Amino acid sequence: MATATESIDITATQAQPDSKTRRYDRQLRLWAASGQSALENARLLVISGSATSTSTLKNLVLPGVGHFTILDPEVVSARDAGNNFFLEGQSSIGKSRAEEAVRLLAELNDGVEGKADTSSLEHILDTNPAYFSSYTLVIAHNLEPKLLERLSTLLWTDDTLPTLVVVNSAGFLGEFYIQFHEHTIIESHSETAPSLRIDKPFPALSDYATTLHFAGMDPTDHTHVPYVVILVRALAEWKAAHDDKPPQTTAEKKLFKQGVQDMKIKFDEENFDEAEAQAYRCWTETRVPSDISALFQDPQLSALGPTSPPFFHLLEALRQFTLEPPHTLPLSSTLPDMKANTTSYIHLQTLYKTRAEEEKAMFKNFLTVPLDDALIDSFVKNAHGLKILRGKKYGALNADPAALAAAVASSPKAAATHLALSALAAVSSPKPSVEELTAAAQALLPPGTELPDEFSDSVGEIARSPSADLPNTAAFLGGLVAQEVIKMITKQYVPIDSYCVVDLVETWTGIV
C-alpha cells in the first residue's frame, strides 16, 4: 500500500477545476452543469428598476444568468436613491433608473450581459409586441394593473412566449405569481428513494441470493452479507413455504423478522439487524408510484405526435414499459450504503447497474423518436420523481369569485393578504382608506361571502404603507422570486403553481 501511495504523481493539481467552476462551486452542487448551462442560456426582462426588481436580479446575476434587460423609462428619484442598493445614493438622482441599476448589477458578474431599455412598456405593447419573444422569462414588479393585464394577456397567447412572473408588494406584505402554460420536470430532486425491488428481485439478484451458501460461509463474510441479499433470500424461502405469498398478518411479519434474526451465527451481526429493520420492504409491493401513474393520463400522451416535446415521448415509453411485468419503473442503479464488505457491496452494486442498463435498453425500445442518450439516462434515473405542472393565466383566480371564496375558506390568512393586495391594485387613489380597500376586496368575492377575520390585519397594513417598497420586503421577495425563476429556468426542483403570499409582520409565507 505504501509503495502505491509513494508512486502517485503529486503534481495532480492540474485536476483542479477552472476558475469558473470554482466560482460557481456552491451552486453547481445544487443544479450541476446542466442547470448552470440552462441558466447561462436564459434571457430575462425585468420591468422597472425598483428595489424589489433589483433585489431579484441580484440573485440571478450572481449565479450567472445569460442576459438581463431592465425596462424602465423613469429617472432615479430621491426615494429610489434611498431604498435601492443598486443605485448610488444622491449621485444617481435624476439619471436613468434602468441605466444606473444595470451598471451596478452588471458589476456583480463579468459573465452576464446587462442592458438598459428606457422605452415605456405601453409604447412597446402598442407598437412592437414581438419585443418579448426573445426573452425566456419576464418579471414585473408593481406594474400598473391595466398594463399588467395587457402584458399577461399577450404573453398567454402562445406557449412559446416567455413565462411571466408578477410581483406585487406594499409595506410588510407581498405576493407573486408565475404565469406558465406547462412545466415538465425530470430532475425534481425528489427525496423519495427509488425501490430496491426486494419484493420483486430481478433474475440475477434472485439467483445470487438464493444460491449463496450461508451455512458454509467464512464467519467474517457472513457478517458482511448486504441486507438486500439477506432479505431476498429470506423472502424466497418464506414464499416457498407459504404458497408464494409474502408475510401478510402482523404475526407473520413478526415471524419473518424472527427468521431473519435466526440466520445470525453471532449475536452482533449488524447486517442482519439492518435486514430486520428493512424487512417491511418484503411486504410493501413495488408498483408504479401513484403520482407517476397519474401522469399517464396526461392529455399530451393521447395526442402524442412527432412534434410533441421529448418529455412526453419519454413518458409514453415509460407508460408502455410499466405495462410489462413486473409492472414497475425501470430499476435505478443507485444502491444506498449498507453494512457489507467491499467485495459483497461492489458485487451487489454491479448486479444493480447491469440490470439497470438492461432495463434502460428495454425502455428505449418503446421510444418512437430518436432522443439524446443523456436525456434518456436522466429520465430513467429520475423516473420516480417526474412532474408535470399546468398553470393558469395571471388574474384567473381573481376573475373567479367561487375559487376565491374557496381559498378564503381553506387558507384564510394567506387569502386575506392576497385580497388586500388585490384591492390595492383595484382602487385608483394613491392613498386609499381601509373602507375603500375593504369594498374593493368584498367586490371580488361572491355576494354574501364574508371577508376572513384576518383581512383587517392585512388591509390595515396596506392602508398604512400603500406605496412602500421596503428594503427588507424587497430583499425577501427578491430571494423567493429568484429561487422560483431558477427552478423554472433549470427545470430542476419544483416551482410553485399558485400565488405565494408573504406577511413580514408575523413572518410567514402561504400559498393561495
Place this chain on the structure above:
Amino acid sequence: MAETTDWQDRYYDIDQVLNTPGPRTDPAFLAGDGVKDFLRNQAKILVIGAGGLGCEILANLALTGFKDIHVIDMDTIDISNLNRQFLFRQKDVGQPKATVAAEFIMKRVPGVKVTPYFGKIQDKDDDYYLQFNLVICGLDSVEARRWMSATLVNLVDPENPESLKPLIDGGTEGFRGQARVILPTITSCYECSLDMLNKPVAFPICTIANTPRLPEHCIEWASVLEWPKVHGDKKLDTDDPEHIGWLYTVAAARAKEFNIEGVTWALTQGVVKHIIPAIASTNAIIAASCCNEAFKIATSSAAYLNNYFMLIGTEGIYSYTFEHEKREDCPVCGGEAVELSFPADHTVDQLIELLIEKQDIQIKKPSLSTPTVQIYLQGPPQLEEATRPNLGKKLKELVPEGGEITVTSTSLPFSLSLRISYT
C-alpha cells in the same frame, strides 16, 4: 451628520411604516420623529459574519436606516464566495471579508458607519458586547453560534434591562434556511434547539480502513489515515489546492483498487471541507427576514417573529413559523440538570463518546468533574495526564447513583450538569 446625508425623501418608503402604526403594532409604538432618531442616530447593531448572510444583512441594515453597524468575521475572501457574497469582487480575493464588506457599504450607502473587526468573536469581552442594542448572526458554524448565544445569555443581569440583547440568528443550506429571534433567558436559546440540527455524517474508521464501499470512504481514507502517515506533522490545509489535489489522487487510486466509482475533485473537496451548497437567493430570503426582525424590534413598528421561521424551497415554497420552546434542562438558559441514564458497566471513556455524539449535547473534548472528584480533564497537560487513568474505569466507581457531573469544554462558555442514574 444626519443633516448632510439624509436628503429629502431618502426614507420616503420606510417612513410610511414609521409615521403610522399598523393593526398589529404594539400600542407602545411612538410613531414619528422619536423612533426615527433612535434608529438613525442612536441604535448600535452588531453583525456576526460577513459571508453569504453577512453581506446581505449589512446591505439591508444600511438601507433601512441603521447607521452604526459593527461587523466581525475571521475569514478572507475566496473565489467560491463570489457566486453570492455580492460585496466582493475578483480583485478582493484574499482580503478580509469584514473590512472589504464595511468599505463597500460605506461607499454605497452614504452616512452609514460600518466598523469591521477581522478576527474571532471569542476575542471580544462582555463590555464589548454590552455596547450593542441588537446582535444578528449570519454564521455557518454551529460552534460559533453556541458561543454567541451562551455569551448573550450569560450577559443578562436581571437588575439591568439594558443587558438583555436580542439575538437574531439566520442559517441556510441550499434551498433551505431558518431565521429566529432569541431573547436571551426569556425565549428558547440556540442551545435549546441543538437537537434540531442534522446529524453530521460520520464514517466508522473500520469502514474507511477495511471495507470501503463509497467514494466518500476512499476520500476519508486519504485525508484521515494516509495524510498523517505520509506527511507526518504537516497539517492538512483544505484551502490549499495542492493538498486537495494530493487527496484526490490518493483517493482515486484507492477507489480504482476497490472498483469503486465516483471519486472526483469536487467530491473530494466537498467531503474534506464539509461543503454546504449555498446560493444568493436563499441567503437573501433569510438575511431579509433577520434584518426585518431587527428593524421591527428596534422601532416597535410591528410585531416581531415569535420565534422561529423555517423555509424549505425545494418543492414549491414551504415555510413553517412556530414558537420554539425553552428547554428546562438547557445547559445555557434552563438551570435544571440533564438526566442521563448510563449503563452501570460502562467506562468514563464511553461516557465521553456519548457526550460527543448525543444529539442534544454534542460537546467536543469534554472535561468531567464532580464536587469531589476530577474525573477527566482535557488540560492542562499535567492534569490530563493525572486524570487519564480514569478513562478506563467504570463511571460507577467514581460517581454514585444520582450524582451530578459538571461537564465543561474550552470551546463553550458554559457548563453542563448531568445527573447520572445507572441501568
